[in-house]
Amino acid sequence: xxxxxxxxxxxxxxxxxxxxxxxxxxxxxxxxxxxxxxxxxxxxxxxxxxxxxxxxxxxxxxxxxxxxxxxxxxxxxxxxxxxxxxxxxxxxxxxxxxxxxxxxxxxx
Amino acid sequence: xxxxxxxxxxxxxxxxxxxxxxxxxxxxxxxxxxxxxxxxxxxxxxxxxxxxxxxxxxxxxxxxxxxxxxxxxxxxxxxxxxxxxxxxxxxxxxxxxxxxxxxxxxxxxxxxxxxxxxxxxxxxxxxxxxxxxxxxxxxxxxxxxxxxxxxxxxxxxxxxxxxxxxxxxxxxxxxxxxxxxxx
Numbered sequence: 001x002x003x004x005x006x007x008x009x010x011x012x013x014x015x016x017x018x019x020x021x022x023x024x025x026x027x028x029x030x031x032x033x034x035x036x037x038x039x040x041x042x043x044x045x046x047x048x049x050x051x052x053x054x055x056x057x058x059x060x061x062x063x064x065x066x067x068x069x070x071x072x073x074x075x076x077x078x079x080x081x082x083x084x085x086x087x088x089x090x091x092x093x094x095x096x097x098x099x100x101x102x103x104x105x106x107x108x
Numbered sequence: 109x110x111x112x113x114x115x116x117x118x119x120x121x122x123x124x125x126x127x128x129x130x131x132x133x134x135x136x137x138x139x140x141x142x143x144x145x146x147x148x149x150x151x152x153x154x155x156x157x158x159x160x161x162x163x164x165x166x167x168x169x170x171x172x173x174x175x176x177x178x179x180x181x182x183x184x185x186x187x188x189x190x191x192x193x194x195x196x197x198x199x200x201x202x203x204x205x206x207x208x209x210x211x212x213x214x215x216x217x218x219x220x221x222x223x224x225x226x227x228x229x230x231x232x233x234x235x236x237x238x239x240x241x242x243x244x245x246x247x248x249x250x251x252x253x254x255x256x257x258x259x260x261x262x263x264x265x266x267x268x269x270x271x272x273x274x275x276x277x278x279x280x281x282x283x284x285x286x287x288x289x290x291x
Binding site for chain 1: 111116119120123124125127128132141144145149150152184213214217229232233234243248259261263264267272
């Protein structure tokens with residue numbers, strides 16, 4: 001949106017011989033995502049050292065920080081243990097009991 | 109023949125975590141307990157195929173997982189899930205397990221793809237190794253690892269955790285843990 005110059009760079013570099021100046025202009029001129037088109041063209045031309053916030057963004061997208069993993073792990077464990085600590089409901093004790101009794105009767 | 113006492117002990121001692129697994133998978137206590145019951149019945153009927161000395165818990169988890177998956181597939185065929193809301197029906201049941209403090213977490217968990225959810229629970233909560241989880245899910249160890257990683261990432265997005273301070277078991281969970289039993 002702001003800069004017109006990069007528009008001519010885009011098709012020449014990426015899109016090949018198609019005369020896409022107009023098409024390109026129409027597409028990007030609307031200004032749907034001007035920031036994206038700007039940065040997308042800058043990166044391949046001039047790879048800059050990564051800024052601090054870029055590193056953080058990347059970290060967040062890729063691998064989770066250790067503190068987040070720990071929090072998640074604890075919550076998952078607590079959610080799980082909340083059930084575990086209820087122990088064995090009677091219905092399951094009885095189930096095994098009944099099975100044994102039935103089997104005993106059957107075999108004797 | 110009746111069950112060997114040691115086998116029976118091993119089965120019973122696996123029940124609490126088996127239930128927790130079933131509840132985590134189905135999001136519903138009643139369905140989970142039915143799954144556990146069905147699992148125990150199958151295990152007892154097929155006890156000959158259990159190799160003594162191997163991990164009873166892993167064996168039971170494998171049976172339960174297979175039961176859940178076949179039921180899940182069946183239900184998905186029955187309930188036309190046109191808008192992808194099947195997961196909601198699993199968790200909107202009024203008799204969900206757990207307390208309000210876990211509401212958000214349970215909801216996020218239910219939004220994970222089943223593959224990722226089970227892998228995360230097996231490794232992250234049930235105490236199985238990656239290898240054991242791979243055995244239970246009948247897939248490669250690497251597959252389990254990537255499922256667990258994707259599950260964690262997705263879960264943190266769903267819960268909008270960007271830093272440890274934004275979401276805390278420290279507040280909600282400790283309150284839960286210190287509260288007295290529900291029943």
